[in-house]
Amino acid sequence: MGFGPSISVPTITGTQVVYPARLLAAWAVLTVTGLVLERVIRRIQYWIVKITGTHTFGWYSFLHSDHQDDLRETETYTVADLKDRLDWERKWWRRTTRRGVRAVVIAPVVEELTFRGGPYLLAVTLGVAQLPLLVAGSVLWAYLHTRNPRRYRRGTLPVFVSGLLSLYLWLIGLWWLAILVHAGNNLVAIALEASEKWWRRWQHSFSPGEEYTVTVDDRSPQPDRHGLYRAYTPAEETLHVADVEPGETTRVRVATTVGFHGYAYPITESGQAD
Structure with a gap:
């Protein structure tokens, strides 16, 4: 039935x-x-x-x-x-x-x-x-x-x-x-x-393509196990950045989020318009 x-x-x-x-x-x-x-x-x-x-x-x-x-x-x-x-x-x-x-x-x-x-x-x-x-x-x-x-x-x-x-x-x-x-x-x-x-x-604070000016952490061992450096935005949010030096301030672009962390890379002045 x-x-x-x-x-x-x-x-x-x-x-x-x-x-x-x-x-x-x-x-x-x-x-x-x-x-x-x-x-x-x-x-x-x-x-x-x-x-x-x-x-x-x-x-x-x-x-x-x-x-x-x-x-x-x-x-x-x-x-x-x-x-x-x-x-x-x-x-x-x-x-x-x-x-x-x-x-x-x-x-x-x-x-x-x-x-x-x-x-x-x-x-x-x-x-x-x-x-x-x-x-x-x-x-x-x-x-x-x-x-x-x-x-x-x-x-x-x-x-x-x-x-x-x-x-x-x-x-x-x-x-x-x-x-x-x-x-x-x-x-x-x-x-x-x-x-x-x-x-x-x-759920994440960062979206791919966003740009931030960050200061790289110079107090903890660098880089981490992923080859990235911990950096902080003016709002004290944490990004993991490739190819930067501890203590420097640089402009970065978010590439992706992995877990609860944003991953980014530094950009030059010529690359900021991309």
Whole structure:
């Protein structure tokens, strides 16, 4: 029995009565389940690596960035590195928009037609059960997410679980709705990432591209483990600056924020108009 209003929609073989509220509830449950599984699996992998000191199965690359600090080497920053980082920050919206179009428009169509549409068509052509082939296609689709660039890499099981609704929709012939669900999943992921980015920026005192006149600290050991020097703005805010001398006053440009610290580099008079 469905709940909520029902509508009749076209399918591959005719029409089908669906309950939008039930589909929405199923989507929410599977999405949350996939996210919880992702976090649980990464936690387990992290503790196994931390306890054993090895990552035989390549789990190190799957660890969340918040947990990698104990295991990776110290990262140092030069002026060139910070300039590149500022350029990366300034182009962030452009990159996010392009990636959003690929993720929300192109990827759902290509992936659904390839990994579920292909098996569905094969099952119809051969006259065999659709479920085994659709499951196999979904498993392959989920596994390929483990081959993504490290930042976007996900585990096979969480991705497979999040795609169960699309698999079901293919089974009942609602291929177009499966594509929309896939697009909705990707849209939520892109929106959450963008929101997290801006939330972190909102929490910091500094924004990329801002300029300050700072005085470099000459009382503490310099530079720090990142190769940076601690400096203070007239408002006594702290910036970590590359390639400066203790005790000097200089004009700097903020490149990025890492954790709760602003990272900046000195600028010349000719570079202040950039």
